[in-house]
Amino acid sequence: MIPKIRDVQSGIFLLIVSVIMFSATLSFKKLTTSLVGPAFMPQVIAGLIALMALAIIIQGIRNVKAERVKEASSDVVTKKDPKDEVTYRPVILTFILMAVYVAVMPFVGFLITTAVYMFIQMMILSDKPERRWLLFAVVSVVASATIYYVFRNVFYVMLPSGLL
């Protein structure tokens, strides 16, 4: 079963994180005379993260073994509810879109970037037959313009205006 192997994967990843974290603390200098400097807490936390990572890995391995025993003993195939089914394509696309959004924002400004972003995001989230171009475009433009002007003029939050 995949979900149980995930525990082992995340545990190993976090173990590596704790090692990087700990080695980064070695360059911290003590600026006060007290025994406990800026490196103390990070080292304790890094140590505890490593400990928990090991616990997660061990638990994960045990669960994987238990799963295998169970699977061997029963050969009932559980049917999936279509509501629980997932596709990763929109998630990956969404994240790429977010990255582009941040990169472009300082140059083009909040208003245009956000309107374009909202439109593309709506397209990603909808299935092909549900894509209503005109509605999406109108909602995106109106929503981002409303947010922009309300925050600028009512709450005085300055948003990047870009080159325009």
Next chain:
Amino acid sequence: MFDLLISGFASILTIKGILLIVGGVILGLIFGSIPGLTATMAIAICLPITFGMSPIDGMALLMGLYIGGVSGGLIPAILLKIPGTPSSIATTFDGYPMARNGEAGKAFNFAIVSSFMGGLLSIIVLILIAPPLGKVALQFGPFEYFAIIIFALSLISSLSGDSLPKGLMAGLLGIGFAMVGSAPIDAFPRFTFGAKSLDAGFSLLPVLIGLFAISEILINAEKKVKDNLKVNMKKVSYKVSLKEYLGQGWNWFRSSLIGLGIGILPGIGGGTSNILAYAAAKNSSKKPEKFGTGIPDGVVASESSNNAAIGGALVPLISLGIPGDTVTALLLGGLVLHGLQPGPLLLQNNGDVVYAIFAALLVANVFMILFLFLGMRGFVKMLSIPQNILMPVVLGLCVVGAYGENGRVFDIGALFFFGLLGYLMIKFGFPLTPLVLGFILGPLLETNLRRGLMLSQGDFMPFLTSPIAAVFLIFTFASIGFKLYSGWKKKRNKNNELFNLLEGEQ
């Protein structure tokens, strides 16, 4: 105390104050009723709006959001069998069958009234016990504080999610992320890896909004079948006789007390209390077999307990400065953003704000019952907005929220980073709440540790020998030990079951 409360009301009952509470309650109800949007999300998005306001006005808005957000969940729970928030899971058990039996109006009536009554009781208890508790806490020094924070963090980590190491890991990661930037006391830059934009560390808002709003949008993106919600609200009668109300009195009182108690304990809030109260109502009922078929008792139990958890969760926040769940963690963030120092000193230095919070809660509770009765049709209409249009617009609001605090594009990047982190944590089965609490409480923990060590000249013993600190550290070990024990017991039962199953097959 009474005159303080009256002056609290005086500071809230301005036109601006009332408008903010009304706006907060309505927005909270909308966010609470639309599945996928939560009270936490509403507060995260609205935090930046409160910047330009006075602390009292800001708190008025947030309290409205809190009460509205918890209460709004009952609408889709009864109509669609989808809890709008985790706080209304148990409402679906009997609320939806009632609606199917043609008693939707009656179910709403019971749910709304018990929400109001549960909230009222818990707010009164909050007003009565938070101030004296805060006075006791005034005597706490760094040793006691260190122990209390450890206790709160461990309790939250061990209670949220079903794996102890994963919960603790999430808490530790939160503390770790809070360490990026300058260290407390001596301001030595840590974990910046030479990047200048990391010198100031991660701001609270991008972390909160990213973890709770962006991750939700990503989770939504992966669903193949989108929920399409269509509801018919014609022909609904709200009539319930006074006798029926009175018959629920004891059920209401017990459920409210459960909600209150659960709310006060850090780590478990409305999401747990409604299920526990439902179970308690079922177990003590004379007709337990009727539960689940659509009887008002179940709705009353669930809805009075989840609103009662509000007042409960605010007790440790106001008296100790320690948040019990994610919403109160966000409220703590709101206090910090306004330059108020949370903790027992809050009551002494900013008593006006505290009593304004109490007053705002009472006012918001009244508006909540009013709007739910009058505006039910409008809120139901909100349910039919398709998520593929709603989510991108919400994301636009998230971006403004993250950017507004400091005006750095870096914060928008941080927002998306924490969104991805939140998404991955959900996928890999890590709870999010401990991470937020670690992020908020981590710096406090370190400051108190180092202050304490300065006081004791590097001696660790006072952390163990101060009686209050010792008690809390013992509680900490007890709570972790209990979790380990119950996990072990569960596993043993499971193994036995598996064994019996195999025996039976042979």
